[in-house]
Amino acid sequence: MILRAAKPEDASSIAAISLEVWIGTYLKKGVSAFFADYALRRFTAAKAGMLIADPAEFILVSQNDDGIDGFIRVSEGSTAPVEGCSGFEIATFYVQPRHHGKGIGTGLLNAALAHCRSRSAASVWLTTNAENAPAIAFYLERGFVEVGKSDFTIENEHYLNNVYLHPLS
Template identity: 65%
Template sequence: MTLRTADISDASSIAAISIEVWVGTYLKRGVTAFFADYVLAEFTPTKTNALIRDPDQFIVVSENEDGIDGFVRVSSASLAAVDGLSKYEIATFYVQPRHHGKGIGKRLLAAALDHCRDQAAACVWLTTNAENDPAISFYLGQGFEHVGETHFAIKDEGYLNNIYAYRFD
């Protein structure tokens, strides 16, 4: 496994992993047109390409001998969801499910935290679906603390998300 900064040639792979992980994590009982339309509009190579080119985004991919198996994206342009949090948000953090348990998530998270530390951030924060127990356990086990709640919106629908922060000492 190799970690490296994402480049433009990674856009379609990152988009495909985003679709795979998002659908597999959040659509447990089937795929409706409502969610399919969201996923197919949101996770595109064009949008991913724009994120890779955006200087306010820091994206690291994990690559094995066959291709990319996970990535993390830190945004330095986020509006803090809770007062007192920094502008640094782990905006996306996906590892293909078949690669869970191999240390990829820990290494990607370490790269994201190192980046934020290098930027002199006081903390970094993220949100995750309040029902995503594996992610919640992972974040708590890595030193994040639950600091609030928000709602993830798709059109006029809202879904409860927890907010977690990692504070640098």
């Protein structure tokens, strides 16, 4: 496993992993056109390329011998949905399910936290679906604390998310 900054040529891999993980995590009973259309609009190589090029985004990928198996994106200057959070958000954090349990997520998270510390962030925050028990357990085991609730909205549909904060001082 090699952790490195994302490069423009990683955009299609990041988009593909995003589709795989998002659909596999949130669409347990089947894929409706509503969610398929949302995912195909949101997770594109063009959008990933724009994020890679954005200086307010820090994207780190995990690469194995065959390609990228996970990535984490920290957005600087984000506004949290609850008070008391810094402007540093872990906006996206995906590892392919077949690579869970190999230390990839921990490595990516530790590197992202180190990046935030290097930018003098007092904390970093994230949201995750309130029903995503494996992600919630992962974050709690690594020092995140729940600080509130928010809604993830697709068109007029709302999905409850938990907001987690990790102090860095």
